[in-house]
Amino acid sequence: MNEELIISGRMNPGIDPYLHVWHWPIPTYLFLGGLAAGILFFSGLYYILGKEKQLPTAVKWASFLAAPALVVGLFFLFIDLTHKLYFWQLYTTIRLTSPMSWGAWTLMFITPLAFIWSATYLRELVPKWDWKLKILWNFEALAIKYRTPIAWVIMLLAVILGIYTGILLSAFNARPLWNTSLLGPLFLTSGLSAGAATIMWMSKDHAERSLFSKIDLILIGVELFFIIHLFMGFLASTEVQIQAAQLFLGGEFTVSFWVFVIIMGLIFPALLEVLELRGFKVPVFIPAGLILFGGLMLRFIMVEAGQLTRYLY
Amino acid sequence: MRYAMAIDTKKCVGCSDCVVACQTENNVPVGYCRDWVVESVAGSYPQLEIEIRSERCNHCDNAPCVRCCPTGASHIVDGGVVLVDPVKCIGCGACIEACPYDARYSHPDGHVDKCTFCIHRVEKGQDPACVSVCPTNCMYFGDLDNPNSDVSKALATRKYKVLAPEAGTKPQVYYLV
Numbered sequence: 131m132n133e134e135l136i137i138s139g140r141m142n143p144g145i146d147p148y149l150h151v152w153h154w155p156i157p158t159y160l161f162l163g164g165l166a167a168g169i170l171f172f173s174g175l176y177y178i179l180g181k182e183k184q185l186p187t188a189v190k191w192a193s194f195l196a197a198p199a200l201v202v203g204l205f206f207l208f209i210d211l212t213h214k215l216y217f218w219q220l221y222t223t224i225r226l227t228s229p230m231s232w233g234a235w236t237l238m239f240i241t242p243l244a245f246i247w248s249a250t251y252l253r254e255l256v257p258k259w260d261w262k263l264k265i266l267w268n269f270e271a272l273a274i275k276y277r278t279p280i281a282w283v284i285m286l287l288a289v290i291l292g293i294y295t296g297i298l299l300s301a302f303n304a305r306p307l308w309n310t311s312l313l314g315p316l317f318l319t320s321g322l323s324a325g326a327a328t329i330m331w332m333s334k335d336h337a338e339r340s341l342f343s344k345i346d347l348i349l350i351g352v353e354l355f356f357i358i359h360l361f362m363g364f365l366a367s368t369e370v371q372i373q374a375a376q377l378f379l380g381g382e383f384t385v386s387f388w389v390f391v392i393i394m395g396l397i398f399p400a401l402l403e404v405l406e407l408r409g410f411k412v413p414v415f416i417p418a419g420l421i422l423f424g425g426l427m428l429r430f431i432m433v434e435a436g437q438l439t440r441y442l443y
Numbered sequence: 444m445r446y447a448m449a450i451d452t453k454k455c456v457g458c459s460d461c462v463v464a465c466q467t468e469n470n471v472p473v474g475y476c477r478d479w480v481v482e483s484v485a486g487s488y489p490q491l492e493i494e495i496r497s498e499r500c501n502h503c504d505n506a507p508c509v510r511c512c513p514t515g516a517s518h519i520v521d522g523g524v525v526l527v528d529p530v531k532c533i534g535c536g537a538c539i540e541a542c543p544y545d546a547r548y549s550h551p552d553g554h555v556d557k558c559t560f561c562i563h564r565v566e567k568g569q570d571p572a573c574v575s576v577c578p579t580n581c582m583y584f585g586d587l588d589n590p591n592s593d594v595s596k597a598l599a600t601r602k603y604k605v606l607a608p609e610a611g612t613k614p615q616v617y618y619l620v
Contacts, residue, residue, distance in 0.1 A: 140479035142548040212534030213553035230513035304543035
């Protein structure tokens, strides 16, 4: 027997009996941030590649979802703060060792840029739109003139944002489930996949749809590859990470992870997309919706399960 | 200067006086604590071995809480003491997630709170509250750079360990075993 008991009766809220400091707003934000990063990455990429005409949903229309997703995500981040009125302290300093500081500053730049990006296409979406003020007309003309540099910046910031949603967790060595450098690339890939699924869902053009269907298939493959490596890494690591992996291999998150994330969120939509590419009629909302659902579940499960894992002493 | 604490697990009886002293001295909100006592039992009856440890923030040399703080609210002051500045803290919870010892909690006022090594007492030349009340005198506090401090003398003559050294935090609360 080896038993550790706190005999002085510690019951700090959020800490005991097990850590639960980050609640549902955090995984929801991580999902929305990843989704926005995915959409904006493809917007910037295909604009730079000169595919504005062929891929209008990817370059123009999907970006109208990205900016609101970022705002809603930021709101969720805000409501999970416990000292809310001091949130501006984030912007009084830059802490290079803190992923959250990187994230806060990235969001500070990418959110307005996402709004500006979609605003330059607003008159194409709503032909009767009138900016009313001359300064806004001038601003629009300026933004349209500099679309290419904006696209580059958006694309770069989207990659940082997508990776940061994973590094935010992986930087904590105290939580063995999170403490793997694969989490950054995994969350980035999952975010790109969610972005591609959204574009696929919104697109009315067959060629655009099938392009993003193929992109999604590749991303799903990469995600599965990362997840397999994640578990290989855990199982070949120290006792704390072996125990972290056990949560998914017989432990309490086994069913939710393998059913919701792996089967429903990755394998099943991948099969549907293969069928569709082979000419079968599959309503697009099914694979797209499932991919988005899988991405959300991945983040919920990682955040919840990670807080249960800890050092043993 | 490097403040540290050494706790004699052979002398500690687990009375929790240190916990109450801390709560009183630091006006810790009801229902919370900055230090706690762990009873670690190994073996099977009648061959049982017991170790009692009074635990708290380890004021790590390589503090993950300070590293991940996005505002600089978690910081290190002279003597290596890790502190939280309540007016800089936004309550994001990153430092709580980052601590392998679960030594931090969210204060009901919103900011994060934890052991301060009673820096307000130490600056006046006193021992931290927990150390000063210990009825078995099992806790030693002082400056590791001073070979004549209580903690240096304790560590010089006894076998000791730290908690979760594999976490790479270089903790500064030592347990004499």
